[in-house]
Amino acid sequence: MERPPFDLQRHYEARLTQVGQEVCGFDQNFSAQVQLAPIRFGDYQANGALAYGRFCQIHPRKIAQRLVDALRSEEEFSPALCDLQVAGGGFVNISLSSLALARWLAAYGDAHALRTGANELDGRIHVVDFSSPNSAKQMHVGHLRSLVLGDAICRILEFFGAKVIRDNHIGDWGTQFGILLRQIRLEGTDFEQLAPGSGLEALEELYRRGVQAVEESEEAAREAREELAALQSGDAPRLELWKRINAISYAAFQKIYDLCSVHFDLVLGESFYRDSVGRVFEELEKYGIAEKNGGALAVFFRNHGQFYEQPFLIRKADGASNYASTDLAAVLYRSEQLGADEIFYVVDARQQDHFQQLFLTVERWFEKTGYRLPGLHHISFGTVCGEDGKAIRTRSGEPIRLQQLFSEAIARARTIVEEKNPELDRESRDRIARAVGIGAVKYGDLSQNRSNNYLFSWDRMLAFNGNTAPYLQYALARLHAIARRAASENLSDGVDAMPPIQEGEERSLARKLLHFPTVLHQVLADLRPHLLCTYLYELAGEFSTFYAACRVIDGDRATTRRRLLLCDRTKTILGLGLELLGLEALDQM
Secondary structure: OOOOOOOHHHHHHHHHHHHHHHOOOOOOOOOOOEEEOOHHHOOEEEOHHHHHHHHHOOOHHHHHHHHHHHHOOOHHHOOOOEEEEEEOOOEEEEEEOHHHHHHHHHHOOOHHHHHHHOOOOOOOEEEEEOOOOEOOOOOEHHHHHHHHHHHHHHHHHHHOOOEEEEEOOOEOOOHHHHHHHHHHHHHOOOHHHOOOOOOHHHHHHHHHHHHHHHHHOHHHHHHHHHHHHHHHOOOHHHHHHHHHHHHHHHHHHHHHHHHOOOOOOEOOOHHHHOOOHHHHHHHHHHOOOEEEEOOEEEEOOOOOOOOOOOOEEEEOOOOOOOHHHHHHHHHHHHHHOOOOOEEEEEOOHHHHHHHHHHHHHHHHHHHHHOOOOOEEEEEOOOOEEOOOOOEOEOOOOOEOEHHHHHHHHHHHHHHHHHHHOOOOOHHHHHHHHHHHHHHHHHHHHHOOOOOOOEEOOHHHHOOOOOOOHHHHHHHHHHHHHHHHHHHHOOOOOOOOOOOOOOOOHHHHHHHHHHOHHHHHHHHHHHOOOHHHHHHHHHHHHHHHHHHHHOOOOOOOHHHHHHHHHHHHHHHHHHHHHHHHOOOOOOOOO
């Protein structure tokens, strides 16, 4: 018998719709609308007969019954594999047999098998633009969500077979350099003392003093603009300073990325496109998309309800480029040079207007030129808030630096680990504390609906109960302990030959494992990792209930082997889920 479908919910949706239209004679308006069912109704429930019955003025139960009668001749809907029942006003309830559950668990027994089952995006090129800090400034808590969301989104897209290109679009060509270069000219800076990775704080102090000067003096503001214009015109001494500043900046950023196990395929900052923006300006003017306005160049949306009084500035009056200039050039590069099918921008919700105008401009431009238009997506997110409900900051009012945040998380996690397992050696304590601390901060963010603001709470993030990373990491460590004991007692041999699942806690756990592909497809549909977090938390809860009620190793041989396989599959899916979120899976805590 061939391998069962990876996502049974999606498979049943397609198959029931097909049978309804091709066998039962329903027209193209019929859709089976299969969903996960409340456990008292079975495993899946099709409610499409209700909507279709209203459409064609036939009682939904008659439609549902015709569908069930047609399905019963199909091998995959035979009584050996599932039970079909018409219920209520026209629902079709599908209850899988123990054999069907066992077949699915046997077919998708490891991470490789799960990955081969998910291939919808096979070979498609997805560029994900995330993190994107500004040079000469330390990364702070405001950069957290783009970093962890972007990494998780990349992992999920790759799971479904996409070729993902991670692009860190560094802000390395903007206004901050005019301010900083002016301040360096006035104060001087010994770059030999600013070793890469340790000098960013000093540069940021210079920048802070420069900002204050610019805000207080129009003369200083004019000088900063002149410095920026000279840099962007290719002045050699300023370019050399700019290179040194960027080297110091990125070395500091890399420490954060290494700590979070995040990598990038490309680091193409704004400066990378400085020689490409001329083409953008020329073509947008040529095709009447942009027009000059007071010396600047802008795109107008005079027939757009929201932006009819809000032009999209793509070149400043002094000829300098801006975010819009380089973002437009980046879209063209990603389409022409990278072959992007889809481009995702993981940027906070405050930039919503910018991206709407960017996408509208690109659509006009590419339509006029015939360029291949990739899908453009703004993956927006809310703010990390303190207890006062405002953006989280230090007591002095400064944004909390990410390096400080992660160091604090690791220190707090180490205290908890030492309390819970004082027998661990120092190296193990350090490794686990790092995984728990970093994981707690990441998961605390990912477990929230990205559209919402959320309150930052150390106690909640580091708790070993509730929907937290430590709770899931501990559940996974316990599963590894069970596997080690089974191996030491030679109980794992032949564990892949899955016998039928028994009712009760065994079936509840198996059923939850079966939902993993459906949840991943839900995450993929709108790129909201919190849905996966919720599923993993529920899975860990199901396992806890199962483990409390069922003696895994102390039963008879057949029972032990069956329950060990359930533990093994739970370990696989829980571990893979944490990996997709960018969390380290621990085998000991």
